[in-house]
Amino acid sequence: MKVAFHTLGCKVNQYETEAMREQFAQAGHVVVGETDVADVYIINTCTVTSLADRKSRQYIRRMKKQSPDSVVAVTGCYVQIKPDEVAAIEGVDIIAGTDEKENLIKYITEYIGKNRKGHDVFGNDSYLNGQDNHGQKDMTSISENNGAERHVLPYEELTEYHGSGIITSMESRTRAYIKIEDGCDRFCSYCVIPYARGKVRSRPMDEILEEAKSLVGRGFKEIILTGINTALYENLPGLLEALDNLVVYEDAQDGGNASDENRNALDFRVRLSSLEPTVVDAEYVKGLFKFRRLCHHLHLSLQSGSDNVLSAMKRRYDMKDYMEIVKVLRDFDPLYGISTDIIAGFPGETHDDIAGSVKAIEDICFCKTHAFNYSRRPGTVAAEMDGQVPPPLRKERVGMLLSAGDEAQKKFAELNIGTTNTVLFEEFVDTGEEQMMSGYTDNYIRAYAPYQENLIGQLVQVKVAGLYKDGVLVETE
Numbered sequence: 001m002k003v004a005f006h007t008l009g010c011k012v013n014q015y016e017t018e019a020m021r022e023q024f025a026q027a028g029h030v031v032v033g034e035t036d037v038a039d040v041y042i043i044n045t046c047t048v049t050s051l052a053d054r055k056s057r058q059y060i061r062r063m064k065k066q067s068p069d070s071v072v073a074v075t076g077c078y079v080q081i082k083p084d085e086v087a088a089i090e091g092v093d094i095i096a097g098t099d100e101k102e103n104l105i106k107y108i109t110e111y112i113g114k115n116r117k118g119h120d121v122f123g124n125d126s127y128l129n130g131q132d133n134h135g136q137k138d139m140t141s142i143s144e145n146n147g148a149e150r151h152v153l154p155y156e157e158l159t160e161y162h163g164s165g166i167i168t169s170m171e172s173r174t175r176a177y178i179k180i181e182d183g184c185d186r187f188c189s190y191c192v193i194p195y196a197r198g199k200v201r202s203r204p205m206d207e208i209l210e211e212a213k214s215l216v217g218r219g220f221k222e223i224i225l226t227g228i229n230t231a232l233y234e235n236l237p238g239l240l241e242a243l244d245n246l247v248v249y250e251d252a253q254d255g256g257n258a259s260d261e262n263r264n265a266l267d268f269r270v271r272l273s274s275l276e277p278t279v280v281d282a283e284y285v286k287g288l289f290k291f292r293r294l295c296h297h298l299h300l301s302l303q304s305g306s307d308n309v310l311s312a313m314k315r316r317y318d319m320k321d322y323m324e325i326v327k328v329l330r331d332f333d334p335l336y337g338i339s340t341d342i343i344a345g346f347p348g349e350t351h352d353d354i355a356g357s358v359k360a361i362e363d364i365c366f367c368k369t370h371a372f373n374y375s376r377r378p379g380t381v382a383a384e385m386d387g388q389v390p391p392p393l394r395k396e397r398v399g400m401l402l403s404a405g406d407e408a409q410k411k412f413a414e415l416n417i418g419t420t421n422t423v424l425f426e427e428f429v430d431t432g433e434e435q436m437m438s439g440y441t442d443n444y445i446r447a448y449a450p451y452q453e454n455l456i457g458q459l460v461q462v463k464v465a466g467l468y469k470d471g472v473l474v475e476t477e
Helices: 011-026 050-066 077-081 083-087 101-115 193-197 205-217 236-244 282-290 307-313 319-332 351-364 391-415
Strands: 002-007 030-032 040-045 071-076 094-096 149-151 175-182 222-227 269-272 297-299 337-344 368-373 420-430 435-441 446-450 459-468 471-476
Touching: 002 011, 002 050, 011 030, 011 040, 011 101, 011 175, 011 222, 040 050, 040 077, 040 101, 050 071, 050 077, 071 077, 071 101, 077 083, 077 193, 083 094, 094 101, 101 149, 175 205, 205 222, 205 236, 236 282, 269 297, 282 319, 319 351, 337 351, 337 391, 351 391, 368 391, 391 459, 420 446, 435 471, 446 459
Parallel strands: 002 030, 002 040, 040 071, 071 094, 094 149, 175 222, 222 269, 297 337, 337 368, 446 471
Antiparallel strands: 420 435, 420 459, 435 446, 459 471
């Protein structure tokens, strides 16, 4: 059977899609590209904004059009939040909530057995009939709208960590994401994600370390720890210490950790996908500096440079708290990379409020700024607030943030000229004038150098020579 995937949204979704790909491949099926004709299409959706919902609907229709006789299964956050809406989309056969991705192979098998006249495109002689999910009640129901099967638990029941085993590869051959946590309990006033992902629950540390060994043993040089709210992992310092002490040898392709002193240990680094200032403070961050593998880069979501807006967002910190974290980082390393997310046009936001966000970008000198229009999400506190900002003004304000972010990114890169750093070169880049390779520095600056095939996928000591395109030009030793 040919199976195609499409993923929208965050790094957690990307990780979970990779886990599903491996699950299907290990069962003997062929994973094809999303533009190929397939027997089954699986769309892993996002719902963080209304735009994400619309993109999800577009991809569902596009994939069904590619192969009208295919089975279309839709999973992810959009399904969890709006199961009726997704089930009503023409062509959808199966919907599965965020905690059901690991069971999709079973649900699709059962669906084909029941609805395709006994034809099992999986190549099996029998199906998993009547088995309930996680040993619990059978959640399957038939939508009155279009017959789509449903496998969606209420978010209150999303209380246990469920994974799909150990993954061994990612689309990138150099950087690998490892999911360590699911769920969020912060309930910021604009955000639907706690309702889409449920209670905070942590992945067992031994499973994370096993996956890290497997990936490093297969050549990945950067391990990125990710989750819905990574800072809420039950023992993040303990995990970072264990990764500091992890030794993987160059011939450990099975992820083993043998102790033969005649073999070379593989070098790798660790990056945190994000830390929420709603969870961590300056004192917590100080404790991260002892971990030698941890990159000098943190993604700290600011969301607004205005205390009034932060309070309305229920972010649990103010600008003073945030700047204390920044000071701790920059006292430790003046070139510590800090990236962020900022929202423009939150209800009640004034000209002074957005000016505060622009000033924060300029003062902190973020290495990367992700700016977004506020998206009104039904069911959230912010959706009912007075002072909804008109879309044209939101667009104008997000443009201000992006412009300030570009200038800050350039300034931060400029501050690095003349310094030494470590780059993980990831890809070949043809500029039209010369052949280059690119990757990211330890502190998260895009770096370019003349192409050398033997350096792709390697951690390389470099000197930052000057500004170049969206980053810096570096010299390899």
